[in-house]
Amino acid sequence: DTVRVVDEGESLPFTVSDCADRPGYDRILLVRPTHFDVTYEINPYMGGDVNRERAIEQWRTLRDAYDRYADVAVLDPDDSWRRLDTGGGETTATAEPARPAAHPDLVFAANLGVPTADGDGFVLASMATEERQGEPAYLETWATDAGYEIFDAPAGTFEGAGDALWHPGNRLLWGGYGVRTDRAVYDDLADRLDVPVLVLELTDDRYYHLDVCLTPLDETTALIQPEAFTDDGLARIEAVFETVLEIPVEESREGMAGNAHCVDGEHVLLPAGNSETEAILRDAGYEPVPVETGEFEKAGGSVFCLSLELGTLD
Numbered sequence: 539d540t541v542r543v544v545d546e547g548e549s550l551p552f553t554v555s556d557c558a559d560r561p562g563y564d565r566i567l568l569v570r571p572t573h574f575d576v577t578y579e580i581n582p583y584m585g586g587d588v589n590r591e592r593a594i595e596q597w598r599t600l601r602d603a604y605d606r607y608a609d610v611a612v613l614d615p616d617d618s619w620r621r622l623d624t625g626g627g628e629t630t631a632t633a634e635p636a637r638p639a640a641h642p643d644l645v646f647a648a649n650l651g652v653p654t655a656d657g658d659g660f661v662l663a664s665m666a667t668e669e670r671q672g673e674p675a676y677l678e679t680w681a682t683d684a685g686y687e688i689f690d691a692p693a694g695t696f697e698g699a700g701d702a703l704w705h706p707g708n709r710l711l712w713g714g715y716g717v718r719t720d721r722a723v724y725d726d727l728a729d730r731l732d733v734p735v736l737v738l739e740l741t742d743d744r745y746y747h748l749d750v751c752l753t754p755l756d757e758t759t760a761l762i763q764p765e766a767f768t769d770d771g772l773a774r775i776e777a778v779f780e781t782v783l784e785i786p787v788e789e790s791r792e793g794m795a796g797n798a799h800c801v802d803g804e805h806v807l808l809p810a811g812n813s814e815t816e817a818i819l820r821d822a823g824y825e826p827v828p829v830e831t832g833e834f835e836k837a838g839g840s841v842f843c844l845s846l847e848l849g850t851l852d
């Protein structure tokens with residue numbers, strides 16, 4: 539009998555080393571911030587006027603930072619949109635596209651889907667909020683063009699790699715649920731991705747996605763915000779990772795420090811301004827790479843949310 543979804547309170551029926559190896563992904567998809575703005579509030583951080591020029595500047599700096607440690611791919615929303623509109627046909631230089639619907643949060647690539655274990659495809663997201671529902675179609679178009687296999691969204695709400703995080707190096711998925719994503723979608727994902735899922739309940743709106751409070755750094759180490767988890771959830775994280783680094787509460791609440799990203803097992807991109815978290819990472823042997831993301835923090839997102847890991851196709 540294969541193990542599927544394991545709840546926080548249940549005893550762990552396997553160890554991480556029982557889970558087969560999984561290749562690391564060394565490609566990162568970013569979405570050009572063409573539509574980015576804050577025009578509604580669907581998480582407690584949202585608000586304030588976006589300085590568009592500064593946002594574009596910050597996005598370019600983030601792209602350059604990722605580019606140093608990974609192979610970066612860029613989804614251009616307007617190009618994808620033309621393809622959606624023409625049913626996926628060739629875009630013509632002369633056809634003037636009608637104005638695409640604005641998707642102010644589309645820049646948060648992590649929420650569009652989750653990569654398969656081998657990285658050759660995606661399971662699409664189905665957004666919890668009305669405001670973001672049109673977004674996964676952009677990933678579908680881009681990824682189909684790029685040659686990735688696309689799987690339909692599970693039944694229920696599922697916000698992609700914002701809530702479903704791969705354990706580095708293993709065929710094992712962590713699944714956040716309770717705010718945006720439904721617990722039930724992980725039964726389906728476990729079957730379709732053919733991996734066990736360790737689910738973690740999120741109960742606090744400030745930690746509305748798993749990727750704002752859990753950053754797996756490598757197979758044995760995680761950076762977390764303890765106040766985001768239930769006692770059982772915390773115990774599960776501590777049982778699975780040998781080393782658990784804790785973010786000071788203020789740096790999570792005010793600096794989005796939990797939305798960090800370790801692409802290569804060594805360098806950790808994180809929102810600038812979190813000096814204590816940087817020191818914690820450095821002491822543990824990692825190299826913090828602070829990146830200014832203030833404009834995107836006005837929408838409640840930062841470094842990790844702005845990216846989506848991909849496998850490399852051969």
Ligand code: ARG
Pocket residue numbers: 580581584643646648649670699700701747749750837838839840842843
């Ligand atoms: N404004 C976006 C939302 O509330 C931010 C998404 C951040 N994404 C993430 N993976 N944490 O949906």
